[in-house]
Amino acid sequence: MISNFDEFQKANQIGGELDDIRIKNFNIFKKKGFPSKKEESWKYTDLKRILYNNLNKLEVPNNKKTSQYNSEWLLKNFQHNQIILVNGDFVSSTFSFEAKDKIKIIPLKTVLKDKKDFEKIRDSFNDQKNSLTSLNHALVNDGIFLEIEDNYSFNKPLVIYNFFNKSSENKIINNKCFISLGKNSKLNVLECYKAEDSIKYFNNTIHHYSIHKNSILKKFSINKNLDNSYYYHLTNVKSYSNSIFENFVFSSGSSFLKNEIHCDLLESFASCFINGLIFLSNEQHHELKTNVNHRYEHCKSSQLVKSVLLDKSSGTYQGKIYVEKDAQKTDGYQLSKALVLSENSSFNSKPELEIYADDVKCSHGSSTGNIDQNSIFYLMSRGLSKEQANRMLVEGFLNEAIETITDLNIKSLISKLFIEKINKTKIKTNEH
């Protein structure tokens, strides 16, 4: 399964607590193996099988990694701060637009080695959500540690680049990212992914966000480049009083992607918005799983996911709203709409509400269907070819998700990337 753990473990010994954590967690992983559809939350995503069929010789990276990337991959005509990760490792950070004394940025590698800093993230290693989480604890070697002080609003977005070059071929890359936003602060984070050529790798990453009182964190995750990558992205969010967490997921690139977002609304008037689009072709398999936990009264959450499945692709949305007994006056909403455009494509939707409070407003909806043929006829009667009409309707359908983005600069950037993507995709539908 993963052959060279011992070698990795020996090479990365630091003579501290982490050594034991690694061994303990690797043993847990060995016992459980990769998640398979026998587990409820992996019911629609048999990762064990997917990896067996596509990436059956995974290795832990050795220390001979290179940090080269192509500068063409950086966003142009878009002012931003940046952190660059190559093969999961911290390479550089630039905060040209910000007051540097308000920002503490450390490569995670340094944090892991420092006894005092490690204390701050120690608890996160207790999370045993699934075997991939354990594996991540065992193999994490680098990533991001970012703290933003109270009363600081970023002037420009922070782009976190996740680049992968040839050294990642057939590797399993485990990293973590910690971002803590102080009180009354504001940050927009944009995650971009890009891999060299068609290398195959598995990236298992865990992000932790703490959003303190009155703060706003908007996170945009853009995965649009069709490639051979396999990703499991777990995001854990802790939201405190009157904070806003807005997450947009553009799920369209990799061969395999499972995005799992857990958001705990811990104090009153915290809100969480998770919106996104899943747009797949060929044999792609993507899943978005959300767990929004209303743990305190007067919190709000909302989710809108729009999906289009072409060719032999499959998509899944598992959205759960959990409301604790004391979380009265909760306002929770979720909606999933999907267009399944080929006989060989599929979409699974599992909306879930679990409510223990008695004074809440919660609703969910889910629909899966095909493109409306009358709409096609209307557009074609105006001279559009069937392909053009399909494209226009698919674009319009998915655009509704993009419309939820509240930051106008980022919305126009994502909109542009989306148009690029859709114009490159061949939209074939079933003939009637």
Next chain:
Amino acid sequence: MLQITNLSASIDDKKILDGFNLKIKPGEVHALMGPNGSGKSTLANVLTGKNGYQVEGQVLYQGKDLLNLPIEERAQNGLFMAFQYPLEIAGVNTNNFLKTSLNTIRKVRGLKELDSLDFLNLIKTKIKKLKIDEKMLNRQLNVGFSGGEKKKNEILQMIILEPKLAILDETDSGLDIDAMKIVADGVNSLRSKDRSFLIITHYQRLLDYIKPDFVHILVDGKVAKTGCSELALELEKVGYEDMATSK
């Protein structure tokens, strides 16, 4: 322009058009009137190319076999239908739709495609004449439009696309007098010696504003009577039933 010979159309074995004949020459305006269920909209749908009908007979459009042309090629060749019930299409931006449609048709006609700015200038002058609010252009296509706005949007498309043959399927239904005048002005402004119209309507009212060269009465899937514009006035007095029987 258009020659329809012995056209029959049925849906699920129910015959709707049965031996329908019609000839429209360039520059002519024809009105087609008929009671509910007489096959007016079916004719419009069959000419536009909607699926789901079993069609027999012959339709020549500019010498081409229309029934064998794909939907989009009919439009690209200058056939336009203003829908009775224009569809609401969520997510599709009205302006973007209009521009794509026009440029597709221009390309086929060998004209240069318009860039966003040229298109905007064009559309702004056109919507002013139709008294359409500019904001409509940035809304989703027909979504949440009032009945009048939807019909005006159809006429706007017709004016921009400059068809050779325009079929108006009950464009007057649901319009108030003011809107009807605007729609009629739009049609009249397009009248020319090489452009023909087929105006489908229940009522004579619209024909006060758009004066047809011929009026046809459609009953049970075929033309029961043809006359000049006075026929519509007569029809208004006696009703469809008497008209159909008094040959």
